[in-house]
Amino acid sequence: MKDSSYKNNSETIKDKKQDKPLYQELLSTFVYIIIITGVFLLIRLYIVAPVSVEGSSMEPTLQDGDHLLLNKIGDIDRFDVIVFPAPEENGKQFIKRVIGLPGDEITFQDQTLFINGETIEEDYIDLSNVSDADLQSLNSDFSLDSLEDVEQVPEDSYFVLGDNRVNSKDSRSFGFIDKDNVTGKTSLRIWPLDRIGFIDSPE
Template identity: 45%
Template sequence: MTGKRSEWFDWVKALGIAAAIAIIIRVFLFSPVIVDGPSMLPTLHDGDYLIVNKISYTIGDPERFDVVVFHATETRNYIKRVIGLPGEHVEYKDEKLYVNGKTVNEPFIQDRVNQLNDNQTYTFDFSLEDLPGGYQKIPEGYVLVLGDNRNNSTDSRRLGLISIDRIVGEAQFKIWPPSRIGTVN
């Protein structure tokens, strides 16, 4: 009887340790997220399952073009791309991104921009001053984010700048559906 009790205890202990490790990984390191909506097309599709790296910004800062998950409201997270960083001035004019007056290419939307007719616009012109807050430069501790699907995205143009403290982490891997498995570019 002692052998069975010891074996049973070993199984309970192993399952408890495994559960504790899973909880630590989920809470502090990585988290699954499901894309909800078309705002990040063509990069991410509605229903894509992602793994978000929660420690990216604990040990570093967001970089331009990182795809991040952030708390948009108390109950809702959004997925967007970092476009502007602290200390920068951002402007969009004639389908071109300008950071501190210099053109910055956005390869992740270039195919869509190239397919536009003469009277179509993918990203409407705006400058940092036009956004909520009316800043001339992005303050420390904030980033400007946009969805890749610029005509169908609630992002910094409407929400204002996003506090880095509200960022959950960086979306790094697509894990579902199988045809889309890979890194998030």
């Protein structure tokens, strides 16, 4: 009798656990959805987010319509590709390459970039199909002194350029980018499928 009674009591307890009210199941599911959504939003807000390229200012590195993964944490290094709010254009984002870090001296002469007096080989640029006239007018010589009346990139600022130098609105026109205004940096293309992979940057 004891064994039979114990078995029946166990089955009763088990049945009660299984007969969970529908509203509790719905509440649990809703809580799970809220938690998952919250985690996703936090990741997108503070860690990574997808971004898309509009325009040709970063060709040939990036093409119009490319989709990238934006990293919102970590330090910014020279030649990183970054995203930031477009100066004087509300609601728009720019994507450019960091050329100058705080303290750098930047000079461009005879189609050659110099950083702190050192010649920089910009393998990410292809202006082979650009006429000499356009190079002279759209990619002319400059220095920080001629552009901003300073010798070096200011503290907590970056000097940025587009890879497509003859068709890019960048620090040559709008000046330095404040460190705090950088949304993030990107090195990974996630679309289109035939171009998925890391964005090459010089060492």
